[in-house]
């Protein structure tokens with residue numbers, strides 16, 4: 508068992524090095540393509556010159572590529588955490604417009620917030636990455652439209668309560684749930700979901716890294732992730748983060764500056 512784990516870790520490490528080398532070079536290439544296609548768009552007129560559309564396509568695609576490379580890099584490097592005390596409700600509210608844009612007009616986005624939610628100690632950028640990755644998967648699963656529901660809940664797990672997860676020790680948790688009414692997943696897909704490079708999407712559509720990045724981030728935050736899915740009905744991802752309350756000292760450090768700066 509341990510031997511297997513070490514082998515797996517070594518494999519992941521050399522894979523990570525290879526990937527980040529290639530990704531880095533590609534990132535530079537894509538930056539040039541994005542930049543020049545942007546210049547091209549500025550030099551032509553929309554609706555008059557067909558070249559505007561051509562440049563726009565190039566721009567769009569290279570931005571898509573840049574996002575993929577970013578995922579590859581963050582997967583390969585494992586970004587360092589810059590945690591702070593966060594309220595998940597506030598984080599989600601901040602990103603609702605952005606998420607709706609990602610999801611497009613055929614997906615209805617709902618948010619049910621638990622007002623009694625405690626704080627978590629987390630990296631805001633990584634939390635955003637989780638939301639984006641889960642929402643993009645949900646969007647892909649609902650190509651005919653549907654409903655995406657975000658939900659938060661304060662959960663207290665005591666010794667007597669039903670096990671939500673066998674590895675979730677008793678304590679106080681913030682639950683973040685992302686549910687879609689998409690195509691769902693069969694058992695075979697569910698079993699391999701979090702494996703890096705596992706994808707059922709067409710070449711160029713998926714890297715198979717989205718959920719392994721999510722998994723890595725949740726784990727780094729001492730959280731747990733569970734999936735419920737039924738083919739044809741939809742999928743629910745449940746993320747449990749340890750709830751914390753900052754001490755008064757820590758709160759003082761994290762209070763945002765509100766006075767005038769003069």
Ligand code: ADP
Pocket residue numbers: 640644645648687689690691692696700701705706707708712713714715716717718719742
């Ligand atoms: P990618 O999205 O690039 O394929 P992920 O790691 O994010 O990589 O997802 C792996 C696979 O898990 C997807 O290809 C898809 O088959 C499945 N999957 C993930 N999220 C969902 C979802 N919400 N609904 C249905 N299938 C999903």
